Amino acid sequence: xxxxxxxxxxxxxxxxxxxxxxxxxxxxxxxxxxxxxxxxxxxxxxxxxxxxxxxxxxxxxxxxxxxxxxxxxxxxxxxxxxxxxxxxxxxxxxxxxxxxxxxxxxxxxxxxxxxxxxxxxxxxxxxxxxxxxxxxxxxxxxxxxxxxxxxxxxxxxxxxxxxxxxxxxxxxxxx
Numbered sequence: 317x318x319x320x321x322x323x324x325x326x327x328x329x330x331x332x333x334x335x336x337x338x339x340x341x342x343x344x345x346x347x348x349x350x351x352x353x354x355x356x357x358x359x360x361x362x363x364x365x366x367x368x369x370x371x372x373x374x375x376x377x378x379x380x381x382x383x384x385x386x387x388x389x390x391x392x393x394x395x396x397x398x399x400x401x402x403x404x405x406x407x408x409x410x411x412x413x414x415x416x417x418x419x420x421x422x423x424x425x426x427x428x429x430x431x432x433x434x435x436x437x438x439x440x441x442x443x444x445x446x447x448x449x450x451x452x453x454x455x456x457x458x459x460x461x462x463x464x465x466x467x468x469x470x471x472x473x474x475x476x477x478x479x480x481x482x483x484x485x486x487x488x489x490x491x
Contacts, residue, residue: 320381321374321453324357325484329388329395329467332482339467339480343400346464346481354463354484370486376453377491382411384449386465394470395479401464402449411451411459419446458489 332353333339339347351370358367358374365373376382388397402414424439464483468476 319379320383320450321358321362321376321379322383322385322448323372323488324385324387325397325399325463325465325486326355326357326368326387326389327397327465327467328353329390329397331389333395333467333469333479336480336482339482341478341480343464343466343481346483349482349484351485354486356486356488364491370484371489372486373489373491375491376456379453382451382453382488383417384414384451384463385446388467396468396476397465397482398447398468399449399463399465401462402451403462403464404459411454411461414449414451417448417450419448420444421446453490456490458487460485460487 332349335353336347336349355368355370356372358372360367362374362376362379363372364375384399384402386397386399388395390396402411404411421444422441423444425442426433427438427440462483462485464481466481467479469479471477
C-alpha cells in the first residue's frame with residue numbers, strides 16, 4: 317500500500333520451540349525471548365541501518381503507516397508464528413495502537429508432473445489471506461517495542477494448535 321512500510325518479524329519457530337521447552341500458554345504472560353531469537357527486516361529502500369537484527373533504522377519520510385507481519389522459518393513448514401499484539405515499551409515516537417488487517421492476494425504455485433517441476437516452469441495460482449498489524453509511522457525518533465506472537469503446530473489430526481505464547485523486544489528508529 318502506498319504510504320505504508322512493510323516490517324517483517326522473522327521467527328525461527330522450530331529453534332524457539334526446541335530452546336524454550338516450557339513456554340507460556342497465557343497470552344497475557346508470554347514467554348520472553350532473547351534478542352537474537354527473532355529479527356526484523358524491512359524494504360531496502362527504507363532501511364538506513366540494521367537489516368535483519370533487533371535494531372532497525374528506517375527512512376519513513378512520506379510513509380504514514382507501518383504494517384507488521386510475521387514470517388515463520390520452519391524446517392518442516394508445519395509451524396506458524398502469528399503476531400497478536402504490539403506494545404510500546406518506550407514512546408519516543410507515537411505508533412499508537414495497532415489494528416489488525418487482512419488482505420486477499422494471489423500467490424503462484426508451481427505445477428508438478430510426477431512430482432517434478434516442469435521445465436520450462438509453469439504455475440497455477442491460489443488465493444491467500446495476508447494478515448498484518450498496522451500502526452502509525454509517527455514522526456522521527458526511536459521506539460522500543462514488544463511483539464507478542466503465538467506459534468502453532470499441528471495436532472494428531474493435522475489441525476493447528478497453540479504451542480506457546482512468546483514476546484520479543486526490538487528497537488525501531490524512524491528518520
